[in-house]
Amino acid sequence: MVNALIFDTPANGPMALHLIDQRRLPLETVTVTSTDHKGVANAIREMVVRGAPAIGIAAAYGIAIGSGEFDGQKGKDYSVWMEDVSRTLAQTRPTAVNLFWAIDRMRECWTSLLLREASPSLITRSLADLAKMIHQEDIDQNRAMGNYGQSLLPDSGSVLTHCNAGALATGGYGTALGVIRSAVESGKKIHVFADETRPYLQGARLTAYELMEDRIPTTLITDGMSASLMAKGKISAVIVGADRITANGDVANKIGTYGLAVLAAYHKIPFYVAAPFSTIDFAMENGDLIPIEERSPVEVTTVGPGIRIAPHNVSVYNPARSEEHTSLVTRIITERGVFTPFELKNASPHTHKKS
Numbered sequence: 001m002v003n004a005l006i007f008d009t010p011a012n013g014p015m016a017l018h019l020i021d022q023r024r025l026p027l028e029t030v031t032v033t034s035t036d037h038k039g040v041a042n043a044i045r046e047m048v049v050r051g052a053p054a055i056g057i058a059a060a061y062g063i064a065i066g067s068g069e070f071d072g073q074k075g076k077d078y079s080v081w082m083e084d085v086s087r088t089l090a091q092t093r094p095t096a097v098n099l100f101w102a103i104d105r106m107r108e109c110w111t112s113l114l115l116r117e118a119s120p121s122l123i124t125r126s127l128a129d130l131a132k133m134i135h136q137e138d139i140d141q142n143r144a145m146g147n148y149g150q151s152l153l154p155d156s157g158s159v160l161t162h163c164n165a166g167a168l169a170t171g172g173y174g175t176a177l178g179v180i181r182s183a184v185e186s187g188k189k190i191h192v193f194a195d196e197t198r199p200y201l202q203g204a205r206l207t208a209y210e211l212m213e214d215r216i217p218t219t220l221i222t223d224g225m226s227a228s229l230m231a232k233g234k235i236s237a238v239i240v241g242a243d244r245i246t247a248n249g250d251v252a253n254k255i256g257t258y259g260l261a262v263l264a265a266y267h268k269i270p271f272y273v274a275a276p277f278s279t280i281d282f283a284m285e286n287g288d289l290i291p292i293e294e295r296s297p298v299e300v301t302t303v304g305p306g307i308r309i310a311p312h313n314v315s316v317y318n319p320a321r322s323e324e325h326t327s328l329v330t331r332i333i334t335e336r337g338v339f340t341p342f343e344l345k346n347a348s349p350h351t352h353k354k355s
Contacts, residue, residue: 002210004054004168005135007061009128015068017061019049022168026209037066037085044092044099047200051169052243052279053138056098059089060131063106067124078120082110094291095252095321097244097281102134138171141276141335145175146182149239149274149333153179156189157236160226163197163254164206165241165274175241175274177210179333184216191217193235197254198223199299199318223256230267238264239333242275249326249341250287255319261328270330277334280344287323295320 006018014035021030023046032048034040040062043049049058066085070078086103093099109130113123153159159180166177173181183190192211197203204220211218221229229235238260244252251257251273264271284290297316302308310316326341339347 001167001172002213003172004049005057005061005171007128007132007135015061015065015128017043017058017065019043019058020168021048022050022206023047025168025205034062035065036069037062037088040065041088041092044089050202051164052096052098052241053142053170053175053276054168055093055096056102056278057131057135057138057171059092059099060102060106060134062089063103063110064124064127064131067110067120067127070120071124078123079111079114082107093293095243095293098276098278101278105134106130135171138276139173142170142173142175142178143182144335145274145276145333146173146178148335148338149179149272150183150186150188152237152270152272152331152333152338153183153188153190153239154236158191158193158229158234160193160195160229160235160238160260161207162195162203162223162238162240162257162260164202164210166207166210168206168210169241174210175276175333176239176272177207179239179272179274180211180216181214184214191219193219193221193226193229195221195223195226195256195260197256201303202254223259226260227263230263230269235264235267235269237270237272239272239274242273242279243321244284244290245273245275245280245332245344246284246286246290247280247282247345248286249329249332249344250290251324251329251332251341252287252290252292252321253324255322258322258324258328261324265328271324271328272331272333273324273329274333277336280334280347282344287325290321290323292323293320294318 004020008016017034024030166174194207195203242251295318300316301310329341332339
């Protein structure tokens with residue numbers, strides 16, 4: 001299984017975050033190394049690393065690296081420096097709530113240690129340890145999520161997924177793909193239809209790549225083929241990840257997901273969302289409030305290494321996410337159990353509920 005994030009804390013020299021450049025997959029495997037927080041921020045912004053959980057983990061490592069950059073600098077206030085580091089990372093991708101969750105968790109660590117008059121070097125080591133813990137927690141949560149969610153999938157059938165919610169989008173194992181992996185590991189005969197996911201083609205480039213590496217039967221389809229497959233009874237369930245889930249159960253995920261949710265509801269096919277509890281924003285009442293990132297027109301007007309497929313100067317609308325209304329979501333699968341969207345308001349970060 002691919003490992004998208006590797007963190008080094010050498011005895012001599014700066015800490016480093018090594019990221020598989022997901023823009024280059026599947027044709028080549030290239031690693032981007034960042035030894036300063038601005039490099040990590042740029043990697044998040046430019047989608048070297050993507051997927052809400054992976055973005056949160058990368059940001060946590062970026063905070064630790066940023067703290068390490070302060071060591072030895074004189075005439076600067078550590079707390080002010082760290083807020084600047086946090087702001088740089090927070091401004092990269094607005095929709096993924098895991099980004100802000102991870103930054104807030106790291107902030108709690110360094111502020112509590114400052115109150116105890118810990119040195120910046122000690123705080124840096126503590127932040128590095130916490131970032132590693134956040135990374136491992138995500139892997140453990142994905143496996144728990146997979147264990148809960150696999151029971152919802154048929155013993156034999158085809159599952160449709162959109163975008164990439166696998167090991168590349170998380171600390172490892174995956175959310176939506178983690179559920180599929182768990183189902184296969186339990187002996188279920190699952191075939192996956194992977195939407196190509198225009199315009200960034202995460203399904204074609206990343207999901208198909210991951211599933212083929214794991215030898216899980218996979219068929220790549222264009223985004224417009226899903227309705228026909230559903231009408232022919234070839235889809236047993238739809239399962240996707242999420243970038244943010246609001247308190248009422250609304251879900252923000254990769255653009256194109258809303259159309260799948262509507263189609264699944266029309267064809268009476270279960271529509272599942274797999275995401276860790278850290279993706280649930282209990283402070284946000286509904287999906288209308290979710291900030292939706294609009295990305296560069298170049299992603300729509302070109303493919304591959306700058307090959308233009310649209311007229312010059314054409315107007316382009318390129319939102320990165322769509323919002324799926326509560327009524328379209330059958331179940332939300334988390335590491336603490338399976339919920340209906342309407343049950344989330346009564347849930348807490350410590351709630352456990354089996355399916």
